[in-house]
Amino acid sequence: MGKPEVEAKSTVSYSPFAIWFRKRGKRLLSPHFVLGVILLVILAYLVVAPLITLVRTTATWQPTDTRIRNENVVVGQFTTYHWQRILGSNLSKAALWDPLLNTLTVAAGTVVLVTVIGSLLAWLVTRTDLPMRKFISNLAVLPYILPSWTIALAWVQVFQNSKSYMPRGFLEYFTGITVPEWLVFGPVPIIIAMGLHYYPFAFLLISGALSSIDSQLEESGEVLGASRLKILRRITFPIVLPALTSAVLLAFARSIGTFGTPAILGLPARYTLISTQIYSFLGTGRDSQGYILAIILMFMSFVGLGLNYRLIGSRKSFTTIGGKGSKHSPVKLGKWKIPITIIVLVFLVVVAIFPLVLIGWSSVMLNMGDFSLSNFSLQYWIGESSRAYADGAPGVLRHAEVLGALKNSVSLAVIGGILTGLVGMAIGYVVVKERGKWLSQSLEQLSFVPMLIPSIVFGSIYLALFSKANWFIPSLYGTFALLIVVTIGKQLPYTARSGVSSMLQVSGDLEEAAIIQGVPWGKRFLRIMFPLTKNGFIAGALIVLITTMRELSLYILLATPANRVLTSITYRFIEEGNKQITYAITILLILTVLILTAAVNKWQKTDLASGIGGK
Amino acid sequence: MSEKKKIVLKGITKRFPGVTVIDNMDLDIMDRDFTTLLGPSGCGKTTTLRIIAGLEQPDEGEIWIDDRLVFSAKRGINLPAVERKVGLIFQSYALWPHMTVFQNVSFGLEGTMSKAEISKRVKESLANVQMEEYVQRYPSELSGGQQQRVAVARMLAAQPEILLMDEPLSNLDAKLRMQMRAELKRMHNDMNVTVVYVTHDQEEALTLSTKTAVMNEGIIEQYDRPEQVYKNPATLFVADFMGNPQMNLLPVGVEPKDGATKLTFDTGESILLNRQVRAGRHILGIRPEDLTVSSQPVEHGLKGRVYAVLPAGSSVIIYASVGDTDLIIREARETVVHIDQDLWITCDQDYLNLYDQETKKLVG
Ligand SMILES: Nc1ncnc2c1ncn2[C@@H]1O[C@H](COP(=O)(O)OP(=O)(O)OP(=O)(O)O)[C@@H](O)[C@H]1O
Numbered sequence: 001m002g003k004p005e006v007e008a009k010s011t012v013s014y015s016p017f018a019i020w021f022r023k024r025g026k027r028l029l030s031p032h033f034v035l036g037v038i039l040l041v042i043l044a045y046l047v048v049a050p051l052i053t054l055v056r057t058t059a060t061w062q063p064t065d066t067r068i069r070n071e072n073v074v075v076g077q078f079t080t081y082h083w084q085r086i087l088g089s090n091l092s093k094a095a096l097w098d099p100l101l102n103t104l105t106v107a108a109g110t111v112v113l114v115t116v117i118g119s120l121l122a123w124l125v126t127r128t129d130l131p132m133r134k135f136i137s138n139l140a141v142l143p144y145i146l147p148s149w150t151i152a153l154a155w156v157q158v159f160q161n162s163k164s165y166m167p168r169g170f171l172e173y174f175t176g177i178t179v180p181e182w183l184v185f186g187p188v189p190i191i192i193a194m195g196l197h198y199y200p201f202a203f204l205l206i207s208g209a210l211s212s213i214d215s216q217l218e219e220s221g222e223v224l225g226a227s228r229l230k231i232l233r234r235i236t237f238p239i240v241l242p243a244l245t246s247a248v249l250l251a252f253a254r255s256i257g258t259f260g261t262p263a264i265l266g267l268p269a270r271y272t273l274i275s276t277q278i279y280s281f282l283g284t285g286r287d288s289q290g291y292i293l294a295i296i297l298m299f300m301s302f303v304g305l306g307l308n309y310r311l312i313g314s315r316k317s318f319t320t321i322g323g324k325g326s327k328h329s330p331v332k333l334g335k336w337k338i339p340i341t342i343i344v345l346v347f348l349v350v351v352a353i354f355p356l357v358l359i360g361w362s363s364v365m366l367n368m369g370d371f372s373l374s375n376f377s378l379q380y381w382i383g384e385s386s387r388a389y390a391d392g393a394p395g396v397l398r399h400a401e402v403l404g405a406l407k408n409s410v411s412l413a414v415i416g417g418i419l420t421g422l423v424g425m426a427i428g429y430v431v432v433k434e435r436g437k438w439l440s441q442s443l444e445q446l447s448f449v450p451m452l453i454p455s456i457v458f459g460s461i462y463l464a465l466f467s468k469a470n471w472f473i474p475s476l477y478g479t480f481a482l483l484i485v486v487t488i489g490k491q492l493p494y495t496a497r498s499g500v501s502s503m504l505q506v507s508g509d510l511e512e513a514a515i516i517q518g519v520p521w522g523k524r525f526l527r528i529m530f531p532l533t534k535n536g537f538i539a540g541a542l543i544v545l546i547t548t549m550r551e552l553s554l555y556i557l558l559a560t561p562a563n564r565v566l567t568s569i570t571y572r573f574i575e576e577g578n579k580q581i582t583y584a585i586t587i588l589l590i591l592t593v594l595i596l597t598a599a600v601n602k603w604q605k606t607d608l609a610s611g612i613g614g615k
Numbered sequence: 616m617s618e619k620k621k622i623v624l625k626g627i628t629k630r631f632p633g634v635t636v637i638d639n640m641d642l643d644i645m646d647r648d649f650t651t652l653l654g655p656s657g658c659g660k661t662t663t664l665r666i667i668a669g670l671e672q673p674d675e676g677e678i679w680i681d682d683r684l685v686f687s688a689k690r691g692i693n694l695p696a697v698e699r700k701v702g703l704i705f706q707s708y709a710l711w712p713h714m715t716v717f718q719n720v721s722f723g724l725e726g727t728m729s730k731a732e733i734s735k736r737v738k739e740s741l742a743n744v745q746m747e748e749y750v751q752r753y754p755s756e757l758s759g760g761q762q763q764r765v766a767v768a769r770m771l772a773a774q775p776e777i778l779l780m781d782e783p784l785s786n787l788d789a790k791l792r793m794q795m796r797a798e799l800k801r802m803h804n805d806m807n808v809t810v811v812y813v814t815h816d817q818e819e820a821l822t823l824s825t826k827t828a829v830m831n832e833g834i835i836e837q838y839d840r841p842e843q844v845y846k847n848p849a850t851l852f853v854a855d856f857m858g859n860p861q862m863n864l865l866p867v868g869v870e871p872k873d874g875a876t877k878l879t880f881d882t883g884e885s886i887l888l889n890r891q892v893r894a895g896r897h898i899l900g901i902r903p904e905d906l907t908v909s910s911q912p913v914e915h916g917l918k919g920r921v922y923a924v925l926p927a928g929s930s931v932i933i934y935a936s937v938g939d940t941d942l943i944i945r946e947a948r949e950t951v952v953h954i955d956q957d958l959w960i961t962c963d964q965d966y967l968n969l970y971d972q973e974t975k976k977l978v979g
């Protein structure tokens with residue numbers, strides 16, 4: 001073959017490096033490899049650096065430690081002092097063992113409640129002839145959209161009573177019943193409030209799994225003469241199991257790391273969880289000890305994750321079985337239909353609507369404890385500043401700080417949602433394109449890590465890490481940018497998961513069809529990959545938007561006076577004991593979330609379940 | 616068709632973790648040929664096609680297109696598809712679901728020519744496949760056959776010199792498949808292009824191609840004109856793979872006799888073959904349609920007993936037991952035979968193939 005000149009040209013000898021580069025370098029310069037490396041650097045910054053800081057802080061002297069007497073403190077030097085304090089000193093019981101036991105109790109209770117409520121509702125909605133199923137499933141997700149402490153606030157407002165020297169609550173005011181203190185504060189209310197907040201996870205994941213099972217799988221069991229119970233145990237349960245354990249894991253990880261509810265319902269009764277203990281350590285400059293507790297929390301989540309993996313392992317693929325979700329013949333509830341419908345509706349009204357109404361109502365009560373009409377006032381919404389009320393704070397709609405915080409919260413949620421969504425898509429793209437290679441695996445696993453780090457600790461590490469300039473990044477202390485960065489870091493696990501699953505749904509052919517025609521990478525991504533995965537992107541971004549609007553723990557240490565967000569300002573009012581202002585801001589926040597969600601939904605139909613990784 | 620080599624694969628090897636999918640493959644494809652890659656599922660047809668297209672990078676070997684080195688593992692050369700002037704049709708068609716028919720065809724042309732030119736080119740390509748009325752439709756609003764035509768139009772719009780197609784007709788129903796085959800053949804005839812066409816359907820390979828490469832586990836077993844592949848399969852694998860119903864394969868003893876060759880069957884009967892073949896125990900391959908039956912005893916006829924008769928429209932297929940082996944015979948549909956009837960079977964000398972039992976290669 002070959003005209004001579006061509007042969008001659010291609011036999012030009014290359015240096016070994018040039019050959020190596022042309023062989024390997026092609027891969028190294030492939031767009032997804034380059035993008036993957038960039039993402040890896042970003043993740044190193046957002047995830048690995050914080051982890052290292054976290055561990056290092058626990059084992060070195062910190063500037064604030066200089067006030068400790070009887071110790072030879074050299075800032076920055078290695079020390080086991082903090083670990084000894086936490087694990088083996090007279091402080092251990094109060095700082096570690098009691099909160100740990102409390103945390104485990106609360107988490108266990110929450111997980112049980114979440115699973116029971118979530119699976120019952122999921123089964124009723126997907127498998128029975130329950131009326132108003134669409135309405136019920138919409139209502140059932142509402143508690144997830146509310147800030148986690150809404151139910152806690154409402155709880156106090158219902159059960160607080162004069163016996164415990166508090167203003168009268170709803171119950172006492174209308175019935176005269178005073179409940180014992182353990183029902184107002186402590187583990188029982190915490191478990192209930194968290195269970196009612198987190199059950200939508202289980203509901204969404206399990207109903208997704210239930211409706212994706214091909215009914216033929218179950219029907220073939222039926223044809224073979226298996227009993228209903230046996231079908232449930234041998235066919236349905238194993239298929240739903242992965243969704244169930246994911247829900248358990250999510251509820252567990254979230255409940256051990258959350259801060260608002262245990263602070264509102266636990267602290268008044270001196271019932272500390274690890275999360276509230278961490279807050280108290282961080283608030284008093286004992287970061288090292290707070291971080292040790294954080295490491296213990298992360299270890300717990302990690303063990304949970306390991307157990308989940310052992311239990312599910314490769315069977316995970318069951319979740320997508322059948323896919324078609326062909327029509328099931330629904331279970332007839334028969335004479336139970338009406339009672340069950342009523343119970344479900346009452347339950348949902350009590351957990352999803354009543355707290356809102358009560359909090360709304362409480363925000364227009366001039367004095368706490370008086371639910372009468374004569375006590376109605378818009379003071380806390382639009383009133384002028386007055387010494388008599390709320391320590392002189394004006395109504396929230398006139399309160400410059402509150403309005404500023406609202407604006408900040410909205411921008412943070414929107415910008416954070418979009419950026420986190422984009423990073424998640426990019427991660428999904430590289431993970432899918434490089435499937436089976438180290439880059440794919442390290443990106444996928446790293447992006448999951450923030451899930452394990454409790455929000456409050458995450459915020460605190462970022463505070464330490466980004467307060468000073470390092471590498472090429474200037475000091476971000478007190479800037480809005482820092483809030484965005486921390487949002488991306490913490491919420492990445494959600495968008496990365498929805499990114500991977502939506503990229504997996506686009507067959508490789510579609511991109512290759514463009515490669516063949518010489519379409520450059522950027523154009524391929526923008527014009528083909530992105531439009532085809534847009535829905536996953538929006539679902540992921542929407543979840544981040546909602547979570548960010550109502551997230552407290554992440555920002556509580558980061559928000560400076562110049563950069564408040566709505567939640568951090570709410571907590572300040574809670575601490576000051578200005579109840580009605582708190583309620584008014586909570587309502588303001590919920591309305592904003594609902595409006596934003598509705599706006600996104602109107603613009604683009606989305607599926608929340610795919611956003612929390614249900615697919 | 617022509618004497619000019621268009622695509623040359625030299626010593627191509629492709630490994631995926633743990634498996635060698637293409638093993639030291641050599642293949643010369645002539646200019647304006649219609650070459651089919653034929654073989655069972657998983658034998659590496661798609662991989663070969665993707666290697667030619669530049670979507671997959673071999674671990675060893677070289678690829679030349681138009682005497683130009685487009686890939687060399689040793690020298691680290693790997694030109695992209697555009698520079699190889701190839702177009703590809705995917706088995707799934709890979710139409711972009713969010714673009715209209717027009718956009719699907721125009722997308723790849725953007726930036727290479729003016730808007731007006733693109734529009735003209737797209738219209739031409741679509742007219743070529745009779746799809747010009749559907750420019751504003753989305754792929755999901757088209758039938759399978761129409762989608763296939765759009766995929767063809769998209770490929771042609773870039774005016775490639777080499778058309779690569781991966782089982783383009785496998786998703787269509789039988790009737791449409793026949794019609795599309797005719798169109799592909801006309802297209803190949805009308806245009807100055809070289810086609811490499813992957814299929815696992817032998818009928819498609821036989822009807823469409825000028826050359827067929829039969830593949831098995833990453834190796835080309837035979838590369839020849841399709842009628843040749845059918846008539847003289849080069850290996851036992853090809854013999855067994857090609858043909859429906861499949862070729863009869865029987866062990867025979869082979870010895871020279873008076874300048875000719877004597878074949879002895881296990882049943883004791885023997886026939887004379889008027890050409891010379893190496894002696895030994897071989898395997899005789901003969902196609903069902905090259906066997907003739909007679910209800911009267913015939914000289915050199917093998918005696919068999921009918922155990923099934925399957926009318927197949929244009930012909931009738933007879934299963935007969937001869938000793939302890941079965942023979943399949945295809946006869947004209949007028950043939951009348953009954954189950955359990957005795958038959959005498961004779962064969963057409965010209966269509967006998969003998970294979971070495973060890974090497975499984977054709978010996979005569
Ligand atoms: N990316 C990959 N990683 C690992 N193995 C692969 C990969 N792609 C293909 N293979 C393997 O290579 C072999 C050949 O695959 P190929 O797709 O070329 O087969 P094919 O002849 O086109 O089959 P079919 O007729 O089923 O399409 C198969 O065994 C397949 O499992």
Ligand SMILES: [Mg+2]
Nearest residue numbers: 660661662781
């Ligand atoms: Mg294939």
